[in-house]
Amino acid sequence: MADLAAALGPGGAREEPLELAMYGKDAGVTRGRPGAVCFPRDAAGVAGAVRIARRHGVPIVPRGSGTGLAGGATPADGALVVSTTRLNRILAVDEHERTAWVEPGVLNLDLTRAVAHLGLHYAPDPSSQQACSIGGNVATNAGGPHCLASGVTSAHVLALDVVLPDGAEVRLGGLEPDTAGYDLRGCFVGSEGTMGIATRVAVRLSPDPPAVSTLLLEFASLDAAAATVGAVIAEGIVPAALEMMDAEITRAVEDYVGAGFPRDAAAILLVELDGRPGSVAADTAAVGELGRAHGARRVRVAADEAERALLWKGRKSAFGAIARIAPDYYLHDAVVPRTRLVDVLRTVYDVADTHALTMMNVFHAGDGNLHPLIVFDASEPGIWDRVASAGDAILRACIAAGGVLSGEHGIGLEKRDHMPLIFGPDDLAAQAGLRAAFDPDGRANPGKVLPEGSRCGEIAGAPEGTWI
Amino acid sequence: MTLPIDPVDLARCVDCGLCLPHCPTFRATGRESASPRGRIAAMRRVQAGEPVDEAFVSYMQECVQCRGCEAACPSGVPFGRLMEQTRQALRSTRRPRPPLVRRTLEWLAYRVVLPRPGLLVALSWVLIPLRRLPGLTGRTAGLRYRAESLMERLQADDDPDVHLFTGCVMDAWQRDTHRAALRIMRASGAHPGLPGPGAGCCGALQLHAGMDFDARRLARAVMRSLPGDDPIVVCSAGCGAMLKSYGELLETDAAHRFAARVRSFAEWLEEHGGPPLRDTGRTVVVQDPCHLNHVQKVAGSVRRVLAPAYRLVDLDDDGLCCGAGGAYSLTQPELAAAMRDRTLAAIRRAGGDGAVVASANPGCAMHLAAAGVDVRHPAELLEAALGASPDAGDGDAGESEHR
Numbered sequence: 001m002a003d004l005a006a007a008l009g010p011g012g013a014r015e016e017p018l019e020l021a022m023y024g025k026d027a028g029v030t031r032g033r034p035g036a037v038c039f040p041r042d043a044a045g046v047a048g049a050v051r052i053a054r055r056h057g058v059p060i061v062p063r064g065s066g067t068g069l070a071g072g073a074t075p076a077d078g079a080l081v082v083s084t085t086r087l088n089r090i091l092a093v094d095e096h097e098r099t100a101w102v103e104p105g106v107l108n109l110d111l112t113r114a115v116a117h118l119g120l121h122y123a124p125d126p127s128s129q130q131a132c133s134i135g136g137n138v139a140t141n142a143g144g145p146h147c148l149a150s151g152v153t154s155a156h157v158l159a160l161d162v163v164l165p166d167g168a169e170v171r172l173g174g175l176e177p178d179t180a181g182y183d184l185r186g187c188f189v190g191s192e193g194t195m196g197i198a199t200r201v202a203v204r205l206s207p208d209p210p211a212v213s214t215l216l217l218e219f220a221s222l223d224a225a226a227a228t229v230g231a232v233i234a235e236g237i238v239p240a241a242l243e244m245m246d247a248e249i250t251r252a253v254e255d256y257v258g259a260g261f262p263r264d265a266a267a268i269l270l271v272e273l274d275g276r277p278g279s280v281a282a283d284t285a286a287v288g289e290l291g292r293a294h295g296a297r298r299v300r301v302a303a304d305e306a307e308r309a310l311l312w313k314g315r316k317s318a319f320g321a322i323a324r325i326a327p328d329y330y331l332h333d334a335v336v337p338r339t340r341l342v343d344v345l346r347t348v349y350d351v352a353d354t355h356a357l358t359m360m361n362v363f364h365a366g367d368g369n370l371h372p373l374i375v376f377d378a379s380e381p382g383i384w385d386r387v388a389s390a391g392d393a394i395l396r397a398c399i400a401a402g403g404v405l406s407g408e409h410g411i412g413l414e415k416r417d418h419m420p421l422i423f424g425p426d427d428l429a430a431q432a433g434l435r436a437a438f439d440p441d442g443r444a445n446p447g448k449v450l451p452e453g454s455r456c457g458e459i460a461g462a463p464e465g466t467w468i
Numbered sequence: 469m470t471l472p473i474d475p476v477d478l479a480r481c482v483d484c485g486l487c488l489p490h491c492p493t494f495r496a497t498g499r500e501s502a503s504p505r506g507r508i509a510a511m512r513r514v515q516a517g518e519p520v521d522e523a524f525v526s527y528m529q530e531c532v533q534c535r536g537c538e539a540a541c542p543s544g545v546p547f548g549r550l551m552e553q554t555r556q557a558l559r560s561t562r563r564p565r566p567p568l569v570r571r572t573l574e575w576l577a578y579r580v581v582l583p584r585p586g587l588l589v590a591l592s593w594v595l596i597p598l599r600r601l602p603g604l605t606g607r608t609a610g611l612r613y614r615a616e617s618l619m620e621r622l623q624a625d626d627d628p629d630v631h632l633f634t635g636c637v638m639d640a641w642q643r644d645t646h647r648a649a650l651r652i653m654r655a656s657g658a659h660p661g662l663p664g665p666g667a668g669c670c671g672a673l674q675l676h677a678g679m680d681f682d683a684r685r686l687a688r689a690v691m692r693s694l695p696g697d698d699p700i701v702v703c704s705a706g707c708g709a710m711l712k713s714y715g716e717l718l719e720t721d722a723a724h725r726f727a728a729r730v731r732s733f734a735e736w737l738e739e740h741g742g743p744p745l746r747d748t749g750r751t752v753v754v755q756d757p758c759h760l761n762h763v764q765k766v767a768g769s770v771r772r773v774l775a776p777a778y779r780l781v782d783l784d785d786d787g788l789c790c791g792a793g794g795a796y797s798l799t800q801p802e803l804a805a806a807m808r809d810r811t812l813a814a815i816r817r818a819g820g821d822g823a824v825v826a827s828a829n830p831g832c833a834m835h836l837a838a839a840g841v842d843v844r845h846p847a848e849l850l851e852a853a854l855g856a857s858p859d860a861g862d863g864d865a866g867e868s869e870h871r
């Protein structure tokens with residue numbers, strides 16, 4: 001601690017027990033007990049803190065805004081939390097190349113706002129975009145409704161300056177389209193703090209589309225909605241976003257924000273098309289027709305920016321609407337092949353029924369990224385077991401349908417022990433080997449992503465309160 | 469010690485972190501302990517039986533009570549209430565107690581001076597020469613009231629059909645604003661009256677400091693001074709929010725009925741219909757005081773009443789608190805200054821150097837003016853656009869009125 005205070009100046013590191021408790025968890029459900037938290041202001045400060053931790057044999061955990069849902073920023077006991085909140089400068093914006101260098105603590109929406117006057121934006125838009133940091137987005141390879149056409153975070157990160165777990169500073173990737181050697185940048189994106197700490201990120205900025213149109217399609221059955229999704233994609237239309245909400249969540253959102261969603265629909269689709277005015281108009285008409293052909297009872301096209309904003313507010317408030325219904329929720333994040341969407345959804349509802357749990361579904365239908373949500377009251381005796389067992393059954397069903405574990409929120413602590421479901425021992429060993437190349441001592445966010453035992457000498461048990 | 473707060477309110481927080489960017493103290497420090505989520509976590513621990521330590525007290529005191537978090541919270545956490553109740557508990561049981569000097573100053577301000585507008589005006593006379601002292605100019609730069617303004621009383625109409633609430637600080641230091649408001653109200657065809665005897669401070673500062681007993685006493689005095697059922701117009705966003713909350717504070721039918729009569733100045737003007745205005749062609753940057761924006765939720769009315777006369781520019785900072793926060797700029801000067809720097813940068817981005825800023829709250833106005841910003845109340849801006857204003861057309865709205 002004295003070393004940290006000397007390296008980072010007064011206020012640069014803190015260890016009051018009450019404050020440390022606040023750094024024990026993120027927006028997920030797991031909890032740990034860090035030994036200290038520090039707030040470096042530049043890359044050198046990060047490197048200094050990492051070296052000090054190494055000297056004292058203490059693990060490190062990077063933390064952005066702590067909006068992660070998978071416990072990625074939950075510290076191993078005694079760990080040093082490296083907060084990036086003071087690394088929050090936009091360093092350079094190149095309007096012509098459409099790139100920007102930013103520090104990792106810059107918030108996603110702040111970046112988009114800062115370049116809005118140039119007609120640019122940062123494309124990945126997680127629903128938490130107002131609060132989450134670019135560093136956290138990189139480390140979880142975050143996605144959002146508008147990542148269907150433009151790709152998730154990985155497609156928008158060009159280069160990274162990283163402090164490795166041994167304190168060395170390296171650059172991964174580069175602004176040139178084709179950098180020589182291994183794509184270590186790609187490897188770092190999604191590494192959830194296990195390969196070091198990003199201190200500067202070069203991101204791609206996207207031009208604002210000249211025309212945008214948003215449609216709301218209402219359906220009397222989930223099947224009809226899912227069939228429409230398939231038909232739109234089969235038609236060769238690539239919507240900027242394609243989101244589905246089931247009856248429960250639609251009602252919940254409508255009660256909460258009054259976005260004009262139908263309370264009696266079995267499912268709704270929110271489709272956004274962008275591009276040049278002519279093609280947007282044509283695609284809008286085509287999606288409307290496809291919807292009706294597959295049983296949409298109503299197709300509504302947002303008349304203006306205000307209506308469009310309201311529809312998206314509805315979609316992005318899904319989480320808040322749930323927070324109002326029940327004190328606790330458990331959110332899943334899995335990707336299944338689009339063709340199996342309806343089957344998987346049915347299984348998901350069956351699982352909820354057999355476990356007597358309330359289930360809601362809101363998800364990125366375009367890329368098959370499901371977010372089944374279980375809402376419950378944690379004070380009910382025995383509920384955790386039911387929730388955990390339902391969660392397990394849901395993940396297994398997704399994987400059985402050929403899906404993967406995490407669409408965007410990351411593996412973290414939460415889904416770590418499900419990794420063997422999709423990866424064999426050799427795959428896991430290869431991943432552990434890669435991780436070890438970055439972090440031979442196993443001090444960077446230990447206990448995350450890979451299950452215990454996939455490499456020898458993994459330190460730190462699961463933090464207290466872990467229930468996966 | 470446990471906190472007298474409803475566990476259900478506390479349980480509402482789901483730790484999502486969506487409020488963090490809307491919290492000015494978190495933005496200024498980057499510390500979870502200076503964020504709504506962190507403060508709630510701390511309340512939970514105390515509620516669960518952990519001792520109240522100095523750290524807890526300082527985290528609570530660093531909160532400016534702007535309620536930006538409450539407006540942003542998807543889960544409906546009533547943060548304002550949680551914080552008021554926590555401060556009440558701290559005030560009644562806190563060990564160790566704050567230093568004597570501070571307690572004395574608080575006692576003087578909250579219990580002696582603010583409830584007595586006459587005393588405040590008298591003190592203001594004393595301050596006029598003092599504020600020119602070299603050592604004090606920085607601290608008192610926000611106090612720009614004129615001596616003549618203190619001398620002239622406000623004039624009420626006979627047979628009023630609406631009342632203007634005058635309060636404490638504003639009556640002493642920004643009486644010109646009230647004068648402008650009365651003029652606009654008359655120009656709109658209304659007959660404004662003034663509070664009867666006994667009215668003073670609305671009690672907001674006391675409530676925020678955890679002195680709920682004093683707050684209730686002041687609230688009852690304000691209600692007695694404004695009988696009847698005509699609308700009550702309030703030029704201060706903070707006082708307006710307080711008057712509107714008398715129902716919950718006193719929990720009587722009379723208080724609820726009283727609260728229903730209260731309107732912020734621009735809100736009333738919009739409902740009533742305003743006077744004819746000329747287009748000044750000038751640009752004004754609109755600052756949204758937290759108590760108008762997050763608490764009363766009527767910030768839009770300021771824009772709508774000013775729009776016919778000015779070109780309006782918004783700040784791009786999501787309505788983050790400027791750091792004034794009642795007595796906050798005195799109790800937490802460092803954080804308040806950091807928050808103000810952020811607001812100043814936003815003002816420069818929106819209107820360049822020398823921008824004229826509209827603010828409907830005296831606290832914000834003084835806090836920003838102390839940093840050299842040209843701040844006007846919407847009432848003054850409207851007065852300058854009436855066409856008959858003394859400086860009409862000279863290119864600088866209300867200049868001579870303000871200094």
Ligand SMILES: Cc1cc2nc3c(=O)[nH]c(=O)nc-3n(C[C@H](O)[C@H](O)[C@H](O)COP(=O)(O)OP(=O)(O)OC[C@H]3O[C@@H](n4cnc5c(N)ncnc54)[C@H](O)[C@@H]3O)c2cc1C
Nearest residue numbers: 064065066067068072126127133135136139143193198408
């Ligand atoms: C309401 C809500 C909605 C959400 N919606 C979405 C969504 O639509 N899509 C989506 O993908 N996610 C979503 N999330 C999850 C979360 O917002 C994302 O995972 C986000 O990327 C996390 O960013 P953060 O700054 O909060 O990171 P944190 O939670 O602080 O950290 C996340 C992980 O990143 C690591 N990390 C942070 N900074 C760095 C760094 N500089 N270098 C290396 N590692 C680092 C941490 O160690 C941790 O493992 C949502 C969360 C909430 C609460």
Ligand code: SF4
Nearest residue numbers: 481482484485487541
């Ligand atoms: S937004 Fe609300 S629920 Fe989320 S962390 Fe803040 S107070 Fe808690």
Ligand code: SF4
Nearest residue numbers: 491531532534535537
């Ligand atoms: S009231 Fe304001 S300062 Fe206090 S926690 Fe909420 S947003 Fe932060």
